[in-house]
Amino acid sequence: MSNPAERNGLLIVFQPEGRRGVFPKGITILAAAKDLGIDLASICGGMGLCGKCKVVIRSGGELLNPLTSSEMKCLEPGEIKAGFRLACQARGVSGGRIVVEVPEQSRSGKQRLLVEGRPVEVELEPAVRELVIEVSKPTLEDPLADFERLLKSTGLSELDQVDLQVLRELPAALREGGWSVAVIVHTKRGILMVRPARSSRGLYGFAVDIGTTKLAGYLIDLRTGKVLSVASSPNPQIPYGEDVISRIAYASRSDENLEELHRVIVEGVNKLIEDACRSAGVDASEIVELVAVGNTLMHHLFLGLPPKYLAASPYPPVVRRALDFRASDLGVRILPSGNVHMLPNVAGFVGADAVADVLATGIHRSRELCFVIDVGTNTEIVVGNMSGMYSASCASGPAFEGAHIKFGMRATSGAIERVWIDPSDLSVQYQVIDDVKPKGICGSGIVDALAEMLNAGVVDTMGRIVTRESQRVREGSDGPEFVIAFKEETAIGKDIVITQRDVRELQKAKAAMYTGASIVMKEAGVGVRQIKKVYIAGAFGLYIDPSSARRIGMIPPFPLHIISQVGNAAGTGAKIALTSLRKRLECGEIVSKMRYIELAAHPDFQQEFLAAMYLPHLELDRFGDMVEKMDNLTVSNKHKALLERLMRRENRKPKCDDQTCGSPIKNG
Ligand code: FES
Known part of the structure; x- marks a missing residue:
């Protein structure tokens, strides 16, 4: 006999945790899971696109709405028969009891979050x-x-x-x-x-990098400049949308939604402060200043500013300058009268995180031309030196975070992070985080897999999976696919494969990054050979193999010896701005020297993007010597004809010779 709560609403029980709650009719299984703190992946933020929120309905399926069109697309017939639903689509429509099982592959897991950046020496002189x-x-x-x-x-x-x-x-x-x-x-x-004066209280500061996907915080003793503890967590806004566009859409739907995203991110930062203080044995009320960096959207949501106009041309932010607030006015739990300092933004999609990247890498003080790429769901690119900088932001999307990839997952335990393919027999070797049986494949593994498939001739320059005499290349339910790990080797009882659709997603993501790099360099009037230093920043940026990234044309073909992987440069920049007032003031100078390029409005964007969809690129000449080492790469006459057509249509300036063209940026 059901109890009154069950009769009036829905009792939803999650297995194997056994956690349960009574919810009003109309709630989705995903919303109920979120409410009960169940670990359930929802990479697209519940839009029915990513297919990662699969659950099995053990009983009470008749209390749910019929399968939606998203579920028909994302679920295989066998899964539908076995009771699988997408948690974001399945909605309780009648009262009663529903038992839901969350399978292992639908768990997001504890994410491996990079928080360390390259140490930078600065003279201690806080604000x-x-x-x-x-x-x-x-x-x-x-x-x-x-x-x-x-x-x-x-x-x-x-x-x-x-x-x-x-x-x-x-x-x-x-x-x-x-x-x-x-x-x-x-x-x-x-x-x-x-x-x-005799009180023995400390003097601490907190630097925080608010990323679209992760938060990283650093507790610093302002008397010594020493980092006492570091804390990190996934961005708690992820369930509301994986990328910036879906979060802008959510926040713009109502004032309540904006308030919710603001509250969630402030609470996320407060939790980070608590964690860092606990591990260092510090009272949070002894923190007198917090410095925050993030992209322009994260900046706006942290302050509760409406982000609506960031998504519409000409994409103006609400405010660009550096700001200071009383901590309690923002709900930040440090000394209530303490200060919260926000570094300045550059433009609608290039925010304080890019400014912090520049501060950390010091390219604004460099005579040599530098290239910085901060790889993430949103990728920032800055090219320049002390005489000026050009920047852009590319919507590279979450594919390299595992979204939209059939067996994609975040860099957590059980993720394949390195892949090697022997071109002679297509045998595969891989490395898994924590040395356990694999559950899926994360960003660095995906980049490796694509580079190795290209090298072994499993995919061609157009990204097509090519038929080969091997049990690893086969026709799957989504078209051609390549098997990375057979089911006997995996923890999920299924083969882990890279499908044709996955390759297309990766091509789009890498093309977005390359296009950004190419247009920024073109605007700056500099070629690959003029760049003397390359910094790859960001969590994912530290783990990728730069030679794989170069081979698939995710970055221009820079010589490997000039590439440095600098980790969380935005976090390092925030620490510098916290401990050095002089450096903090340089941020204003950085913004004034930086020209922002709106990629979507750039006349070359479309053709650059199309050409960059090729592996590594339609114009193989751009990849020079590197291409000769890749025996399997050829450009067919058809490709050449397509290229010529593109070039004819192109209304570009005379081609710039790397060594001689007149760059708007002076090369020291
Ligand atoms: S499909 Fe449900 S969260 Fe993405």
Whole structure:
């Protein structure tokens, strides 16, 4: 006999956890899972596109809506027969009890998140100073008010603003400290706190990189500059949409949605602060400043600013300049009167994270021409040096994070992260994170797999899987596919394959990155040979093999010896801005020197993108010597004809000779 709650609503039980809850009719299984904290992948944010949220309905299937068209596309007939549904599509329509099983391959798992960046030495001079001063006691002859008395003693008499909380706590601090106090002063915001000088409280700062996919935070002792602890977590907004466009769409639907995304990200940052403080044994109220970086959308959502116009031409952000706020006004749980500093944005899609990348790599101070690519769901590209920089952002999408790839997964335990294919017999060797049986394949493995398939002649330059005499190349339910691991070797009881559709997704993602790089370099008037340093930043950027990335044409054919993989450069930039006021001020200079290129509106975009869809590129000459080493690469006459047609249509300036053309950026 069901209880009243079950009769009026839906009791949903998740197995194997056994977690359960009563929900109103109309709720999706995905929303119920989120509410109960069940680990369930939802890479497309519940739009019915990625097919990663598969669950098995063990009982109560009749209480759900009929299969949707998305489910008909994403589920195989055998899965439908076995009771599989997409959690984001299955909705409870009648009251009763539903038992749902979440299979292993639908779990997102604990993500391997890169938080470390290249260490950079900076002179410690934070925006917050601690002054220990003796204040004269008031007397009948000198009855000056406490605050004015304090200002007189600190030499800060010109200070024209005061925090109310500081005033409330001032009388006690002066008297408890015997008129000897420590005054915490912020360059922009004035006095943040006054406490008795003998109190043994610390002076800490927190730097946070708010990525579309992950958050990384660093707790820093502002007296020594030492990083005390590091914390990371997936961005809690992922269930609302994997990429920036789906999150803009969600936030723009209603004020409540925007408020929800704002609340979720602030809570995510607060959780990061808690984790970092716990592991360092620090009280969060001793953190006096937080510096945040992120792309323009993350910046806007963290501040609760409407992102609607970021998605519509000419893509203006609400604000570009650096900003400072009282922590409690944003709901950030550090010292309530502490400061939250946001680094400046460049434009609608190039945000403070790109500014932080530049600060960390120091290309704005370099005489040599540099190329920075921060690889992620949104990829930022910056080309230039001390005389000027050009930047763009490409919607590379989440394919390299495993989305839209049949066996794609994040870089977590059980993900294939390296692949080698022997061209003679197509035998495959692979390396799995944590050395366990594989469950799927993550970004670095996907790049390797495609590069190796190209090298072994399993795919041609157009990205077609080519028929070969091998049990690994076969016709699957989605067309031709290549088997990376047979089911006996895997943890999911299925073969792990790269399908023709996967190859197409990867071609689109890599073409977006290459097109961005190519157009930015063209606008900057520089060629591959003029670039002297290449920095690949970002979590995924650290794990990919640069030679594989180059082989598939994800990046231009830079010599390997000039490529450095710098890890989380945006996080490093945030740390630098937290510990050095001088460096923080350089961010304004970086923004003023950086020209933003709107790729989608660029006249060459379409043909560049089409040409970059080829592996490695339609114009093989661009890949010069490298191509000669790839025996299986040929360009057919048909390709050449297509190229010629494209070139005829092209209305481009005379071709620039790498060595001689006049670049708008001076090469030192
Ligand atoms: S298909 Fe359900 S979350 Fe993507």
